[in-house]
Amino acid sequence: MVARVKTIVVNFRPPETYGGFVSKLVNPVIDDFSHFLILDNDTTYDFSADKVAEQFGAADIVGFNIVSSSGIFRAWEKMTYWLRLSPRVRGAAMLLSADFLRRIGGYPSDEFVDTILLQKSNRTLVAPFTVYHNQRFDLKHSVWRQISDGKFRAEIRYPFWKTLLHSIFRVRPFVLLSYVFHRLPDGRSNRRVVEPVSDSRDRA
DSSP: OOOOEEEEEEOOOTTSOHHHHHHHHHGGGTTTOSEEEEEETTEEEOSOHHHHHHHHTTSSEEEEEEEESOHHHHHHHHHHOSOOSSOOOOTTEEEEEHHHHHHTTSSOOSSOHHHHHHHHOSOEEEEEEEEEEOOOOOHHHHHHHHHHHHHHHHHTTOOHHHHHHHHHHTTOHHHHHHHHHHHOTTTGGGSOOOOOSOSOOOOO
16 A cells, blocks of 8 residues: 555643644544654654555554653553553554544544544554653653543543553552542532643653
8 A cells, every 4th residue: 555644743732632732733634644643742763654554554553662761661661561451552652544533533632542542443553663752750740640541531431440450550540549539429520630731641
């Protein structure tokens, strides 16, 4: 197949969401390209996106081997990602099929789009190419990311057991606590979780 890839480098600031930023760039031109390479603005790579799309583009989602510049992140990943129930695709770098995006109604405008995309994908794989993620460890940001992730999972009614396993095996306890808090029936789920101003999307 002859691929035509549009690369989107994500650089947004709250209150705009990650999905809101990307959807405004992808959806208006979704019929003009075969694939979209979505990259965080602190990533680098040295492969041809067109070649990757031509080789692996039949998949809905193609992930990459993400190597973090942070020693803390690399150590955390080695400790928590020994159990892999499915291909490990990280939102820092994703190649998405335009056919897939059209099938699901376009690129989602939500905050935690990774979860939505992976749930709706019929075929996900990880290509043998490396993307380098130049990120620093920020404990406060990491905690707030977990809290926001738990809130989002509660809002889309993501299964409790999957959230529980994620929190245990990925050592992300605040995801579960936030999920349970926002599923309480006393209206607390309407409370807003404020994201810190940051361009990084670490998962620790």
